[in-house]
Amino acid sequence: EDKVVQSPLSLVVHEGDTVTLNCSYEVTNFRSLLWYKQEKKAPTFLFMLTSSGIEKKSGRLSSILDKKELFSILNITATQTGDSAVYLCAVGVSWEYGNKLVFGAGTILRVKS
Amino acid sequence: SAVISQKPSRDICQRGTSLTIQCQVDSQVTMMFWYRQQPGQSLTLIATANQGSEATYESGFVIDKFPISRPNLTFSTLTVSNMSPEDSSIYLCSVEDARARGGTDTQYFGPGTRLTVL
Structure with a gap:
């Protein structure tokens, strides 16, 4: 059975802190790994990663994939209260x-001012 | 990326009744998906809906409970049948849009339907 595990499940930080969110996976027929941010209802797309070791960046957010060790991290630097959200990791598989x-x-992230 | 709308945005229903949720996309897409997100949980895929073929259901979901229609490349409906309080969830549709920033595999989500069953 395909499995995606995120850690930590929740964390609370102060504005300006840097956070690292983790995602590990065990799937058959891996295609891609995606990160989403969910604030209210609809998840919004952040990144899609398909190749190991290539960092993707968007402003204060960055992400990297390790296909050998089967994990990805999402980094957020200089956090702001607007970063408070649930961050979802998803793995694309073919079937x-x-x-x-x-x-x-x-991962539920809460950024305190 | 594709713009997706869902109706209704929320509803409160009585147990034993059915609700049909509509998902409309502003461009033609091949793959549409329906998810459920129960309170405090992550997204669980209910089924994949391709135009012109029967929907493909994930383990634990059946057509009698969640019938899906996909009459064309821009529209789909999900019906939640014979509802019970355990069906109280957010229901989300999504589309795979290969033309968008993320490329193939990237799914974009509608705003969701918050369903409460009493």
């Missing part, structure tokens, strides 16, 4: 009917 995403449980 007989096409492609699909398998989601982790998420």
Whole structure:
């Protein structure tokens, strides 16, 4: 059974701190790893990673994938209260009917001012 | 990326009734997906809906409980049938949009439908 595990499940930091969120996976037919931010209802797309060792950056957020060790990290530097959200890791897998995403449980991040 | 709308945005229903949720996309897409997110939980895939074929259901979900229609490349519906309080969740549709920033595999989500069953 495909499995995606995120850690920590939740954390509380102060504005300006740097945080690292972890995602490990065990899946068959790996295609990609994606990070989403969920504040209210709809998850919003952050990154998609397919190659090991290539960092993707967007402002204060960055992410990298290690396909040998089967994990990814999402870094957020100089955190702001607006970063408070649930961060979801999803792994894209292929199966007989096409492609699909398998989601982790998420990390709840709260940034205190 | 594709713009996705869902109706209704929320509803409160009585047990034993059914609710149909609509998902509309502003462009043609091949793959549409329906997810459930129970309170405090992550997203669980219910089914994949491809136009012109039967929906493909994940383990634990059946067509009698969650019938899905996909009449064209921009629209899908999910019905939650014979509801019980355990069906209280957020229901989300998503589309795979290979033209978008993330490329193939990237799914974009609708705003969700918050369902409460009494």
